[in-house]
Amino acid sequence: MSEPVLPEGVERRSIDGNERLATRGEPVYGEPTDGEWRAWNPNRSKLGAMLELGMDTGLEGGDDETVLYLGAASGTTVSHVADFAGPTYAVEFAARPARDLLEAADSRPRLFPLLKDARKPESYAHVVESDVDVLIQDVATRGQARVALENKRFLAEDGRLLLAVKARSEDVTRDPGEIFAEVRDALSVADGYEILESERLEAYHADHLGIVARPR
Template structure:
C-alpha cells in the first residue's frame, strides 16, 4: 500500500494494485457512511467513493482543486454529509459551512458535526443567502451540488454574498434538473454562459468537464469570480 498526496489532504492510494481515492481521517476509527478505513504508516485514511461524491469525481477527472488545508468553504447542498465529511478531513485548519434545506438530512448532518467541529451546519434554502448571512463569513471556495433548475443563479447570488475576491466557485451542474428533455451539452453551454455574463457577478471559467463515468449528465465547473480591478 502507498498514499500519494494529489492536493492538500487528498490522496490516491494503491491497494492491491488498485488506485483508490482517500482522505486522512480527522476522527480515527470512525467511518461516516460505511466507507473502508485503511491504516498506513501511523495514519488512517478513509476511502472516498467518487460515485457518491461530485467533488470526489472532480478529483479523479483531474480538476485543479482549490480547497487547501486552511480554506474556509461554503458547501451548498450538504445532504447528510457524505462529501462534507471528506472536506472536513481536508480542512485541518479550516472551516466548512454546510447548507442543506432538508430537515431529514440535517438530522444526520448534525450528528456528524458532533464529531467534527470544523463543520458548521445550516438549515436553510441556498437560494436565500440573506437568511444565513449573519452566520457565514467570507469563503475562499464555494462548492455547490443542489440539483435545482436555477443552479447557476444560486451559485451567483451566494458568490456575491460570501465569496472572497478572486475566490473559487466549484459547481456540479445536473442537466436533468434544468430540463430533462433537452440535450445536456446544450444545457451545459448555456449554464456556463450565464456564469460568464448572465448575472451581476461574473466568473472566469477555469475548467469544465463532464463527470462521467461517475455521474451521468453532470458537468463539473471550477470558476473564479471576476473582479474588475479598475473599479
Template sequence: MIWIDGTLVSKGESGVYGERVVQGYRVWDPYRSKYAALATKRKQRDLDLTPDMKVLYLGAANGTTVSHVADYVEVVYAVEFAPHPMQDLLMVARRRKNVIPIMADAGRPEQYAPLLEQVDLLYQDVAQPTQVAIAIANLIFLRPDGQLILMLKTRSVDVSKDPKEVATGAAEELTAAGLVVESVDWLAPYHLDHAALVCRKVQK
C-alpha cells in the same frame, strides 16, 4: 489532497457512511461523491484542498462529501434545507467540530448571511432548475480570486435539452455574473449527465 495507489482518500475519523479504510485513511468514493469524481478525473489539477481553506457547501445533504472536505480544510459551512438529511448532517458535525451545519434555503442567502464569513471555496450541489442562479446569489460570500465549483445536474435544469447545451448556457450565465469559467468537466462514468463547472471570481 492525498492519494494512495491512485485512490483519493482523506485523513479523519472513519465510519461516517460505511466507507472503506486504507492504511488508516478514509476512501473517498467517486461513485458516492461528485467532488471525488471531479478530483479523480482531474488528478488535483487546480483542485487542491488545504488546511487554511474556508468552504461554503450548498446542498450538503447527509454530509457524505462534507465529511471528507472537512478532513482537509479549516471550516465547512454546510447548508441543507431538507429535515431528514439535516439529521445525518448534524451527526457528522458532532464528530467534526469544523463543520457548521446550517438549515436554510440555499436560494435565500440572506437567511444565513449573519453566520458566515468570506470563503475561499463555494461548492454547490443543489439539484434545482435554478441551480445557476443559486450559485450566483451566493457569490457575495466568495472572496476575490476564490473558486466556485458548481455541480450541474443538467436534467434538473431542463430535461428536454441536450446536457451539453445546458452546460454551455450555465457557463454563459456564470461568465455574465463576473466569473471566469476555468473548465467544464463531465463526471461520467461516476455520475451521468453531471458537469462540474470550475470557476474563479475575478478580482475587481
C-alpha cells in the same frame, strides 16, 4: 485521465486492494477504511469525481482554508472536505438528510451544518464569513447558475467556485449539453464568474458537468 491535483490532507492510498482517494476522519457512508484513512468514493461524490478526473479545483487544504458547501445532503462529500479544510459551512434544506449531516459533524469540529435554503443566502449571511476561499455547490434544483451567482457574495476575490451542474434538475426533457452551455453562459455575466475549466463527469455521474470558476 490526468493525475489529479490533490489538496493537502487528501492522499491516494491502497484501501481494500484498490488505489483510492482518501481523507483522515470517521467513516460516514459505509466507505472502506484503513486505520484513520477513509476512502473517498467518486461515484458518490461529484467533487471526488472532479479530483479523480484531474480537474484543478484550486483546493489547497489546511486549517486556514474556509469553505461554503451548498447542497450538503447527508454529509457524504462535505465530511471529506471538513477532514482536510478549515471552517466548512454546510448548507442543507431538507430536514431528513440534515439529521445525518449533524451526525457527521459530531466528530468534526470544523464542520458547521446549517439547515437553510441555498436559494436564500440572506438567511445564513449572518453566520457565514464574507470571504470564504472556496464555494462548492451540488444542489438539485432549477436555476443552478442563479444559486451560484447569488452566493458569490461570500467568496473571496481570489476564491474558487466548484460547481456540479445536474442537467436533469434543470430540465429532464432537454439535451444535457445544451443545458451545460446555458449554465456556462449564465455564470459568465460581467459581474459573475470567469470559467477556468469544465468537464463532463460521465465516468462517475450521468448528465453532470464539473465547473471550476473564479469571481470576476
